[in-house]
Amino acid sequence: MKKSIFSILLLLFAVVVQAQIQEPVKFKSELKTSQAGEAEVVFTGTIDKGWHVYSTDLGDGGPISATFNVESISGAELVGKVKPVGKEVAAFDKLFEMKVRYFENTALFVQKLKLTGGEYKVEGFLEYGACNDENCLPPTQVPFKFSGKAEGTAVNGPAADKAADAGNVELEKSSDTAQTADMAVIGGAESNTGINVAGDGTTDLWKPVIDELQALGETVSQEDMSWIYIFITGFVGGLLALFTPCVWPIIPMTVSFFLKRSKDKKKGIRDAWTYGASIVVIYVGLGLLVTGIFGANALNSLSTNAVFNIFFFLMLVVFAASFFGAFEITLPSKWSNAVDSKAEKTGGLLSIFLMAFTLSLVSFSCTGPIIGFLLVQVSTTGNMIAPAIGMLGFAIALALPFTLFALFPSWLKSMPKSGGWMNVIKVTLGFLELAFALKFLSVADLAYGWRILDRETFLALWIVLFALLGFYLLGKVKFPHDDDDTKVSVPRFFMALASLAFAVYMLPGLWGAPLKAVSAFAPPMQTQDFNLYNNEVHAKFDDYDLGMEYARQHGKPVMLDFTGYGCVNCRKMELAVWTDPKVSDIINNDYVLITLYVDNKTPLSSPVKIMENGTERTLRTVGDKWSYLQRVKFGANAQPFYVLIDNEGKPLNKSYSYDESIPKYIEFLQTGLENYKKEK
Structure with missing residues (x-):
């Protein structure tokens, strides 16, 4: 009976821990031998929807690259570097000002080996970084250990020595002291680890507070409203196109044509409805065609590609010059004439559809820049139907007056006449196109590092x-x-x-x-x-134990900021929320801010072996240490992650993740202060 109760309690504790510990990526490793003397270590990862795993060799200052790390190797040699396999997504990241590559749904990394004959043994780990739209995980390790016997001839001589040196470069950097690494267990008495385990009877600042934190609750992130935004953006674009000289004068002529071509008024209204529906079909079809040709991911990559953005910048400048009156841009007249002639020769619904297609061709000089800008903007969502949703909004706005004026013909008399006001709208659009053109040039400028913009x-x-x-x-x-x-x-x-x-x-x-x-x-x-703007927030410490000692001496509560160099939403929070005067005043004056980078690659003075949930792990870098603190003490592993604690390391309020609401963040900080004052 006691054993059953213990098992239930253990299960409940595990559920509480998993409430914040996220495992969106699951990797498995295997050794594949193809022929005598050759083998491959293959890592296959399954990625949850919305998450992505970064590829290899992304360079400094960016997200965490996937790396193959060897701790011990014998009877085998590394052949080259670890290779990403499969479909990578390449995109320019505006925050890091660099191009990044990552995998979605499935990730595959392969490291080739050369077996030199006889007994072989390879042990190490794959390290990778993963993010979604709201959070990033700290550097995560996939350990592996393979051994066996292979047939072949051992390689001797200078070439072998050179290969062995290359294969053991990671071993020399990080594992020379692995055999004598310290062992630390939370609550233990080992002291030479750089981790405060309170073996001397003082307060254990690393003691888990998961139960207390969970009892206080968590913050829910904002919901995605991207589809509604895309539709509204398209609708506004359609309204702008509607009031241009290319479209507005056509409305009364077209509606009058439908009402006069048939003695039956109902048939004329039906034809006008069909005309409007044809416009919707044409533009939605355009949106589907664009995505069908490029694919959602390729379109997203194209929209952030530096060369494409330069092209689009130049195109918008040319269209703006046309709107200003420098020249007229039109499609070849034979195209519209051919379609118009075809419409006259046919009858029924086909002729109406061809008339709508003629409108699309004739109005290209006004609608082309708007449609192009809209498609580029919605493509950044990476969603397959986003361009179609944008074009649906655009087409409904464009088709609306044709159906309304057909239903209510008397409105045509009160319709504003064509005139100089339409040229004002056209020139205004020219100014807006120039402004947006600079936005696209900015992307290319950041990509190439020109620093001209x-x-x-x-x-x-x-x-x-x-x-x-x-x-x-x-x-x-x-x-x-x-x-x-x-x-x-x-x-x-x-x-x-x-x-x-x-x-x-x-x-x-x-x-x-x-x-x-x-x-x-x-x-x-x-x-x-x-x-000259000085209302910024800067951390007082980037070391947990030193910061906690300072806070204890000065009698202040602590705000822990678990962040990462590769955390996009961390930067968003710092720019959108921390710059608020009230927020920055509270953090700078009332708290001791300790910022801990979980992807800090600075090596520890010596690797630290720890026991975590019954599994032995090795902490090699400063980032490993802070990531371990976040997992063990707070039961979380995603960034950004903000938690307020007192001088003994106990939480003062519920934790806070990515949410750009300034009032919520102020409430989060003030509640922590009030609870700290109550304790005193």
Whole structure:
């Protein structure tokens, strides 16, 4: 009976621990021998949906690369480096300012070996990094150990010595002292590990507090509303295209044609509905065609590719010049004439569909830039149907007036006549295209490291563009197709006011102000050369034990920030939340901030062997040490992870993960302070 109760309690404890410990990637290793003297160590990983595992050789300053590490090897030699196998996704990461490669769903890494004959033994581990849209895992190790006997002839001489030296480079770096590595167990008495295990009777700062933390609850992250956003973006794009000179004048002519071509009014309305539906089918089909040709992942990679962004930058500049009146861009007239002629010769639904197709061709000079920009933007979601959803919103906005005016023909009389106001909209779109063109150039600039479009340069250009747009709307700047009428309508005045106000809003950004409204478009803050903004948060310590000792001496609570150099959402939290004046004031003045990087590759003075959940593990780097602290003490392994503790290492509030809500974060900090004061 006692054994049963103990088993149940152990199971409940395991469930509590697993509440935060995430295992989105599961690897298995195997040794495959192909022919005499050759073998491969194969690592096969299964990745949960939404997560990805980074590939090899990504370079410094980026996410955690997959690496093959040897601890001991005999009777075999490494042949080259570990190789990623399968379909990699390559994309430019704006945060790290570099191109990264990763796997989704399945990851495969292969390390070739040469067996020199006789007994062989290979032992080591594969280390990899994994992230999703909200969290990153610390560097994770997949241990392996293979031994056996192989037929072959041992290789002797200089070549063999050279190969052996290459094969043992990791062994020399990290395992020379492995045989004498310290053994530490939480609560034990070993003292030469660099880990506080409280063997001297003092407070054990590494003691697990999982039960206390779980009792306080966890924060739920925000839900994804990307599909609604994509549809709305497409709809707004369709409305903009609707009020251009390429589309607006066609509406009354087309509706009148449908109502007059048939004596039956109901049939005319039906034809207009069919026309609108045909527009929707054409543009949704375009969205599906783009994704079908490239594929969702390829489209996502293409949208962040430096060469593609340069091309799109140049294309938008050309379209903007066309909108300003420098020249006219149209598709070959024989295309639209051929389709129009085909529509006249056919009847029924096919003729209506061909008329809708003619509209798509004729209006290309106005709709092309909008559609192109929309497809590029939605492709970054990596979702197969995202371009179709965007095109659905665009097409519904474009087709709406044709059906509405067909249902209510009297509205045509009150419809604004074509005139100079449409050229104003066209020129305004030209300014917006130039602004977005700089956004695409910025991606290429970051990729190649040109540093010609740093944050303040980008903002200066945007300030000038939106200021000029404001002056244009006020009639102070003229383009070739503008009327000479100097009167400014009320709507045009308010548009000018908004544009000039936006330009003024961006001015403080030249001196380092965050400008959250344009943070999605402007280059990252670290590219700013001249920064007077000092409302930033900096950690007092990057060592847990030293920081805790400082906090004890000064009588302050502690905020632990488990982060990583490869953690994208950690940087988002620091820029979007920590820069808030109230947040930064509380962290800087009321807490001792200790930032612990779980992917810090600085080696420990000597490897530390620990027992974790009955399994022996080796901590080799500073990052391993902090990752181990997060797992064992707090039962979590994803970043960002924020936890507030007192001077004895006990939690003061529920933990906090990725959520950019500033009020929630302030409440999180203030609750911790209140609980700390109650303890005192």
